[in-house]
Amino acid sequence: MNSLSCPRMQKISVLLFLAWVCFLFYAGIALFTSGFLLTRLELTNHSSCQEPPGPGFLPWGNQGKPGACWMASRFSRVVLVLIDALRFDFAQPQYSKVPGEPPVSLPFLGKLRSLQRILEIQPHHARLYRSQVDPPTTTMQRLKALTTGSLPTFIDAGNNFASHAILEDNLIKQLTNAGRRVVFMGDDTWKDLFPGAFSKAFFFSSFNVRDLHTVDNGILEHLYPTMDSGEWDVLIAHFLGVDHCGHKHGPHHPEMAKKLSQMDQVIQGLVDRLENDTLLVVAGDHGMTMNGDHGGDSELEVSAALFLYSPTALFPSTPPEEPEVIPQVSLVPTLALLLGLPIPFGNIGEVIAELFSAGKDSQPHLSALAQASALHLNAQQVSRFLHTYSAATQDLQVKELHQLQNLFSKASADYQWLLQNSQGAEAALQTVIAELQQFLRGARAICIESWARFSLVRMAGGAALLAAACFLCLLASQWATSPSFHFRPLLLIPGAWGLGGAILYAGLLATTGLKLDPVVLGTMAATSSLLPFLWKAWAGWGSKRPIATLLPIPGPVLLLLLIRLAAFFSDSFVVAEARATPFLLGSLILLLVAQLHWEGQLLPPKLLTIPRLGSSSPTGPPRHSGAYALKLGVGLLLCTRLAGLFHRCPEETPACHSSPWLSPLASMVGGRAKNLWYGACVGALVTLLVAVRLWLGRYGNLKSPEPPVLFVRWGLPVMALGTAAYWALASGADEAPPRLRALVAGASVVLPRAVVALAASGLMLLLWRPVTVLVKAGASAPRTRIVLTPFSGPPTSQADLDYVVPQIYRHMQEEFRGRLERTKSQGPLTVAAYQLGSIYSAAMVTALTFLAFPLLLLHAERISLVFLLLFLQSFLLLHLLAAGIPITTPGPFTVPWQAVSAWALMATQTFYSTGHQPVFPAIHWHAAFVGFPEGHGSSTWLPALLVGANTFASHLLFSVGCPLLLLWPFLCESQGPRKRRQPPGSEAEARVRPEEEVEEPLMEMRLRDAPHHFNAALLQLGLKYLFVLGVQILACTLAASILRRHLMVWKVFAPKFIFEAIGFIVSSVGLLLGIALVMRVDGAVSSWFRKLVLAHQR
C-alpha cells in the first residue's frame, strides 16, 4: 500500500480530475461564446458642424447663421418625455365602435386623453406614430439607440445592471458640443450612459422595480419649476412608473390606469406651458408583453408610442386614420436636424420627412424640396458612416454595399440637378425623395443583417472542444468501472501537457508581441491537456474493440438522449421544452418500470416459468413487489404532471396560458383565497420539514447528539417559521396598518437574511461534524475486545483499518440489537436502520434541505409546493432506480446511465416547473429584492447572485444531490431483508446455526468497505452526469452555429445557449460540491473509526 492508493489521495485526484474535465467544458464554452456572441464595432468618429457629411452646398446657404449647422434649426428647445414601456396601444386614441356605447374598457386603454384631444383639435400641430423598436427591448439598449441612432447588439443585453458610458457619437454629446443646456430628470441609467453631460440632473434609482412612485414623484417635483425657470434648451424627463407597474402588476391592473392617468396629467401640464419655439416629444422606449415584461421581440414589446407636438403648426396634412409605423431610431436624425445639430456619426435612422415640410401653408414644391434636402443630408451622413464602417471592418456585404452606393450616387446626382434647375417639377422631387428613402432603408437593412456576424473558427473550435470533453467523459467513465483502475495517471499527464500548452502559447505571444487573450490561453491549455488522452483513445481504437464498448449507454436510454438532443435543433421544440421534458421523463419512468417487468423482477418467478398454473399464492416472493414499482412509477408521473401545473408560457405560444400560481401572493386581491393559498404554502413547508425529519428518524440519524442533528431538530423548524413569517409579511405588506409599516419593513429585511444565515450555519455545522452517529460502543466493552483482538500491527495502518471497520460495524449492530432485546424482548428488529448505514445519504439529505430553504425563499410563495413535489419526486425516482440496480459487493459499483439521464431530465423539468423559461424577459428579477427591499445601491454582484440562485435553483439542487444516485440502492438494501424475514429456503440454514440471525445489511458501509471502488464510483458518477449535461450544451452550440442565420436565433437559440451554459457551470460546481461533501463525510467516518479503534485498544 503506497501513499498514492491511500483513499485521501484518491479522493483528491478524483476531485481534481473532475475539476479538470469541468475546465475543459468551460474552455469550450468560453471559446464558442467569444465567437458566437459578437459585439458590433463601435466607431468613435464624431460629426461636427464644420464638416458637412458630403459635398454639395447646404440648403438655404445658412452656414454662417447662428444656431444653424447642417440645417437651420426649426426649434430652439425640446422637451423629451420618455415614458418607460409606453406601448403603442396605451397612447392610441379610443373611439367607440358603436356610437353611444363606451369603448372597450381595459385599464391601459384610452387613459392618455390629452393626446387624443390634441390630435383632434390641432391636427396640424401633433402626430402620433407607432415606433418600431429593434430588439433587445431592454431600457439601456433602447436609450443607446434613441441617442446614437444605431443598433445595440445582443451581447449588450447582459449589461443591464452594469451599464457603461456611450462612446459613440450621440445626440447628447452633439447638444453639449453646441453649447445647449441639457437638463435631465428621472432614471439613473442615464447617469452611467452620459456621465457629466447634463447641465443639471436629477437622478433617481431605477433598480427597485416594485417602487412605482419614487422616480415619477421625484421628476414631478422638479419638472415644472425647471421648465418655468427657463434655464434649459433640452429637457429630458424619463418616467419609470408605467414600466415598474407593468413588472409588478402587469398592464391589466387598476394601478396601470392610475399611472397612465398621472402621465396624462403630466403631458397636459407640459402642453400648457410650451412656448412657440419648443417641440414636445412623448416617447416610449419599448412596449411590454401581456405580463408586463420586456426584453424580447414579440409584437407587443417592439411597438412603442411616439407623439410629437408643437404649438406652431408643423404638419401639412391631418393625421392618417391609422398612425404611421416608423423605426424608433428615426427620432435621432429628426431631432438633430430640427434642433440644427449635426446628425450623430453612427446614425442609421431615417428622418421623418413630413416634419420638414415647412408648415401647412407652404407651397407643395417648397415643402417637397425641404423634405428632400433633409433626407439628402441624412443619406449623406449614412453613406459616410457606411463608408467609414466598411473601411474599419469587413462586416458588411460588399455586393450589397456597392449596390447601395450606386443607389446613393444616383439619388444624390438627381438631387443636385434638381437644386440647380430649381423649376424642377414636384413629381421629380418626389422621385428623389423615394430614392433617398430607399437608400436609407437599404442601409438600415444591411446593417441589421451584418451586425450578427460570427467568428466561425472560434465557434467550430469551441464545439470541437466540447465534443472532445464529452468523449473523454464517456471513455473515462468506462475506465473507472474496470477493477484495475488507477488514479495516478489521471492527473499528472494532462496537467503537465496543459501547462506545456499554456506556456507555449504565452511564449509565442511574448515573441510576437500580440495581446494575451485569456480565452485562447485557456483553449490552448485545454487542448494540449486533451492530447495525451486522445492519443490513448486512438491507440485503444487500434486494438479493434467492438463498438458496443465505446457506446455503453443502453439502447432505449440512448434513444431518449438522442431525442432530447435533437430537440435543441428545432426552435419549436426549444420553445416547447417545458412540455417535452416531462414527456421524456415520463417515458423514461415507464420504460424503467416496463424494463423491471420485462426482466422478470416484478413478478414471482414461478408464475413466469410455469405458465397457466398461476396459483393465487406465490411461493417465492420477488425482490420487489410489482405493485410497488408500479406505484412508484404512477406516483412519479403524477408528481411530474402536478409540477407541470406551475408552468410559465413562452411568448411564442399565444394560445398557452401561464399558470396564475406563479405570481407572488401579494398580487392577489381576494382575501380568502389568499389566506387559503398562504395556508397551503405553509403546509408545504411543514410537510417538507416533517418528511425530512421522518426520513432521518427512520434511518436513525435523528438520535445522534451531534450538532448537525441538533440543528436539524431545532434549527430547521426555526427556518421554516422564519420563512412562513416572511411570506406573511410579504403577501400582506400593503394591508399593514401604518403604525406597523416600519416594523414590517424591518422584518422583511431581517427575516430572509436570518433564514439564510441559519441555513449557512447549518451547512457549516454539517461540514464540521458530518458523522451523525449515536455512539453506544462503550456499553459492553469486553465483547468488543474479543472481536478486536485478532488484529496485529499499529491500528493506524490503513489495511488494518479497512479490515477492522466492517467488524466494528457488525459488532455494534449486534450489541445494539442485544441491548434492544434486553429492553423489549419481542421488539421488531429494526436495527437495520442503524445510523452508520445511512451516514452518507443522511448528510446529503440534510445538506439539500439546508440548501433548499434559502432557494425557496427567493421564489414566489406558491413555488414551495413545487419544491415539495421536487423532493417527493426525487425520492420516488431514487426508489424506482434503486429497484433496478443490483448491489454488487465488493464492487466495482456502477451508476447506470438511465439513473443519470433521469436525474438530469428531472433537473430540467424542475427548472421549468418553478416558473422559469430560458429567455431574458422571464427571469425572476424580484428575487433580487428578497432581503433587500430597498435595492442594492451600486453593487451588482449581489443582485446577480440572488437572481442567478433563483434561476438555477433546480440545477444546483439536483447536481448537489447527484451522489444520492450512487448511495440510494445501498440504502434500500435495508428493506429487502426485512421482507425476506421468513424465506422458506433459509429455514434449514437457521436450524443449523440457530444462534446466528439473518445477517443485517451493511447498507452504505459496503461503500466504505471498498474505498477504492467507492472513489471510482464517485468519479464515474460525476463523469456520467457531466457527460449528460455536456452533450446538452454541445447540442446547443451546434444548433446555434448551424442555425445562426435562422429567424429565431436571437430569440430562441442564443438565449437557450446562454441559459444552458450558465446552467452547466452551476451544475458542474454543484456536482463538485456534492461529491466533495460525500468525501468529507467519508473522511470524517474514517477518523471516527480510527478514534474508536484506538479507544478500544487502550
Add this chain to the structure above:
Amino acid sequence: MKDTDIKRLLYAHLLCIFSIILSIFIPSVFLENFSILETHLMWLCICSVFVTAVNLVLYLVVKPNISSKRNSLSHKVTRILKCCIYFLMSCFSFHVIFVLYGAPLIELVLETFSFAVLLSTFTTVPCLCLLGPNIKAWLRVFSRNGVTSIWENSLQITTISSFVGAWLGAFPIPLDWERPWQVWPISCTLGATFGYVAGLVISPLWIYWNRKQLTYKNN
C-alpha cells in the same frame, strides 16, 4: 411450429389491415363530408368498431386459444362480462396515462377518451381475445421469455409497436408547421394506427425469419 401456422397468422393480420383500410374508405360512401382529419372522432369510432369486429371474428374462426375446460353458459357470460369490464378499465387507465403524460385535463376530454378507446382496441382487444381476462397471462406474455406461441409472440409485437407508434405520434405536436393533423390527439391516433399496422406486417415476417430460433415451451 409449422409454416401453416405462420401463414394463418399472416392472413389474419392482413385481414386486420384490410379492416383498417375499409374503415377509411367505406364511411365516405355512406356519410357526407367524411375525412379522417375533419371528422376525426367519427373515424376513430368506426375504426375501433371495425378492428374489434375483425378481431372477434378471427378469434371465433381461427381459435388460436386452447379452449377452456369449463364450457357452461354462465361461465361464458361471466367471461364476456369480465372482458367488457377489462376493456372499459383499460380505456380509463389509458385516459389517465395520457393526462399524466401532458394531455389537457379539462378540454378535449372526448377526443382524449376516443384515443384511449382506439389504443385499447389495438392492444387490449387482441389480448382479451387471445388470453382472456387473465391479467397474469398478460403479464407473462409481456415479459422476457414469456411467450408460448406464435400468436402470443405476434400479440407482443403488435401491442408494443402500437404503443411506440402512439408515443412517436406525440412528437410533431409542438412543431410550428400549422398542419391540421398536428392537433391533439390526431397525430397520436395516426401514430398508433401506423404502429399497429406496422406491427401486423412485421410480426409474421419476424416470426418467419426467426422460426429456427423460436422455441415455445408449452407445446
